[in-house]
Amino acid sequence: MAERDTRELVHQLLEHTRLVPSRLRADILARGSEAVEPLLALLGDESLARDEAPGGGYAPVHAAELLSELRAPEALGPLVRRLLLTRPGEVLHDALLYALEDLGPAVAPLALEALAEARTLDARLGQLSVLAHSGARDERIFEALLELLREDPGQGALALARYGEPRALEPLMHAFDACPLDEDVEDLFANQALIELESAIVKLGGTLDAARREKLERARSSRRWLGGMLWRMLDSMSPLPEPPGRDDPCWCGSGLRYEECHLGRDSR
Numbered sequence: 001m002a003e004r005d006t007r008e009l010v011h012q013l014l015e016h017t018r019l020v021p022s023r024l025r026a027d028i029l030a031r032g033s034e035a036v037e038p039l040l041a042l043l044g045d046e047s048l049a050r051d052e053a054p055g056g057g058y059a060p061v062h063a064a065e066l067l068s069e070l071r072a073p074e075a076l077g078p079l080v081r082r083l084l085l086t087r088p089g090e091v092l093h094d095a096l097l098y099a100l101e102d103l104g105p106a107v108a109p110l111a112l113e114a115l116a117e118a119r120t121l122d123a124r125l126g127q128l129s130v131l132a133h134s135g136a137r138d139e140r141i142f143e144a145l146l147e148l149l150r151e152d153p154g155q156g157a158l159a160l161a162r163y164g165e166p167r168a169l170e171p172l173m174h175a176f177d178a179c180p181l182d183e184d185v186e187d188l189f190a191n192q193a194l195i196e197l198e199s200a201i202v203k204l205g206g207t208l209d210a211a212r213r214e215k216l217e218r219a220r221s222s223r224r225w226l227g228g229m230l231w232r233m234l235d236s237m238s239p240l241p242e243p244p245g246r247d248d249p250c251w252c253g254s255g256l257r258y259e260e261c262h263l264g265r266d267s268r
Contacts, residue, residue: 006031010038013062014054020062028066036072039063043082049092061095068099076103080110083126084118097126101133108136115144124148125155132159146171153179154193161200169206172197176212181219191219 009028013020028035042048042063051057064082067075079100086093100107108131115127128148131141142165149156149168153175160168176197182190198208198216208216 003034006034007038010035010042010063013042013059014048016062017056017058025066029069032070033072036067036070036075039067039070040075040078043067043078046085049086049090057091060092064092064095064099068102071103073106076107076110079103080107080114080127080130083130084114084123086126087122088125093126097129100130103134105134105136108134108138108141112138112140121152128159129162132162142167149175152193154196157193157196157200161203164204166204169201169204172201172204173206173212176201176208176215181215183218183221194219 006028009024009031012024013028016024028039040063042059045060047053048055048059049057053059055062060082064079067079079096083093083096083100086096100111111127111130111134115124115131118124118127125148128144131138132145134141141163145156145159145163146168148159149171157172157175160172176194179194179197181194194216198212201208
């Protein structure tokens with residue numbers, strides 16, 4: 001009877017979209033290990049991730065979040081494998097990343113296995129993000145992140161900064177030197193890889209010499225100019241909100257930190 005009641009309780013997740021009532025969430029978590037199997041069933045049903053499914057496709061999202069909170073060892077494999085079947089930009093993809101990143105070093109062996117099975121860059125990026133956030137220390141993880149740096153400097157820099165291995169400083173410097181500088185394109189995201197590489201270098205305790213600082217400044221200059229242009233356009237459309245913190249993303253959607261975008265605005 002208790003098992004059936006738990007299944008019925010978990011089944012109620014199908015009635016909710018973005019938000020699960022706190023009482024329902026608490027009741028499911030209170031069932032502990034009894035809730036794991038029915039939650040895994042929701043997670044593994046690919047049809048439930050569709051927009052037209054009950055709950056608007058959010059049932060697997062809720063299942064992933066609850067399984068992470070339950071920290072059930074038997075959920076690690078299914079969560080990792082389900083991530084392989086999602087793509088960046090999907091709500092379930094992000095929910096799985098957060099769920100797995102919260103599970104710590106225990107997820108690393110399974111994520112390494114899944115990494116070997118990944119056939120696309122997106123699939124590899126998901127597993128590498130999990131590994132970088134896991135807190136596990138494994139030479140295979142470090143080598144995989146260095147390979148990503150060679151393949152995609154911006155993404156590799158982000159992952160290595162999170163992994164936190166000072167040995168990455170030298171390859172990051174080499175990647176910064178090799179990364180092309182594009183000063184002729186009008187794009188708010190121009191030279192993003194250089195920005196990420198510098199951020200990773202600083203986070204790992206490194207500093208740029210004068211020549212590299214000059215390259216970074218040139219990389220940022222066009223972004224500031226475009227940020228200033230965007231601010232002037234927005235100024236003419238509506239009142240500006242209170243500014244966010246200097247490290248917060250700019251509210252205007254430029255993809256820049258507020259500090260970068262505001263510098264362009266102040267220079268007019």
